[in-house]
Amino acid sequence: MAIKFYFSPYSSAVRTHWALEELGIPYEGVRMDLKAGDQKKPEFLKLNPNGKVPTLVDDGVPYFESAAINIYLGEKYGVEKGLWPKPGTHAYGRAMSWTVWAAASLLNAGTRLIYNVSKEIPDDAKNAVQAExxxxxxxxxLGLLEAELADKPFLTGQTFTLADVLIAxxxxxxxxxIVPDLSPWPQLKAWTARCVERPAxxxxxxxx
Ligand SMILES: N[C@@H](CCC(=O)N[C@@H](CS)C(=O)NCC(=O)O)C(=O)O
Structure with a gap:
């Protein structure tokens, strides 16, 4: 099997797991026990020195960072299937913009929010001003996404792509x-529902 995919459920690996299923390519999944520290074992650190999932090995070459892995998979396996725009096109540039935005901007704000409101975080480590x-x-x-989705069903146009996967x-x-109710963003709410209803x-x- 050419592709080996290291993952854990309910983690950043969901982004890549979903992409693999949409692409319909064969892969071997390796479920990691993060609590037991599988991701810090020396043999795993050789694949991903960050000691994190997702990690993907294709033809013996290891890749890390979910956004980078999904872009790689999209370019290699998704263009012919209509799941990733052809490199060099404007649609490709837009897909890249939203993918990097998800990894850099949305994740940054979301992570700061989680660390300041989550029940999993001790109260004395939270800060109300930071949370606000x-x-x-x-x-x-989220408002930017709402505006982007006002005139089209998916982020890059009329069809679903791996750009939708990462953000959805x-x-x-x-x-x-952190946001149980998406009602203030009706387009975003409908788009999220459309995406997560997919069989993949x-x-x-x-x-x-
Ligand atoms: N920016 C990375 C984040 C990866 C990440 O933080 N993975 C977490 C699970 S959500 C992990 O493996 N944590 C284990 C650890 O840090 O020991 C990506 O998108 O791939």
Whole structure:
């Protein structure tokens, strides 16, 4: 098998797991026990020195960072299937913009918000002012997505691509963690529902 995929459910690996299922390419999944520290074992650190999932090995070459892995997979396996725009086109540039935006901007605000409001974080480690600022930033970014989706069903146009995967995977998780109600962003709410209804996502998001 050419592709080996190291993952853990309900983690950043969902982004890549979903992409692999959409692409319909064969891969061997290796479920990691993060609590047991599988990701810090020396043999795994040789594949991903960050000691994190997702990690993907294609033809013996290891890759890390979910956005980079998804772009790589999209370019290599997704163009002919209509799941990633052809490199060099404007659609490709737009898909890249949203993919990098998800990894850099949305994730930054979302992470700051989680660390300041999550029940998993001890109260004395949280800061109300930081939480307020992070929520303002995060909701502002959701507003950008809302505007982008006003005139089209998917981020890069009329068809679903891996650009939708990266952000919808995060929105699915954020809904469980910090924004249970997406009603203030009706386009975004409808788009998230459209994306997570896809059979590929259902296959990987069902607990087990
Ligand atoms: N920016 C990275 C984030 C990867 C990441 O933080 N993975 C977490 C799970 S959500 C992990 O493996 N944590 C284990 C650890 O840090 O020990 C990506 O998008 O791939």
């Amino acid at each position: 600022g992070a929520r303002k930033d995060f909701e502002g970014l 995977a995060d929105l699915w998780w954020y809904q469980m963690a 996502f259902k296959r990987i998001s069902t607990p087990g």
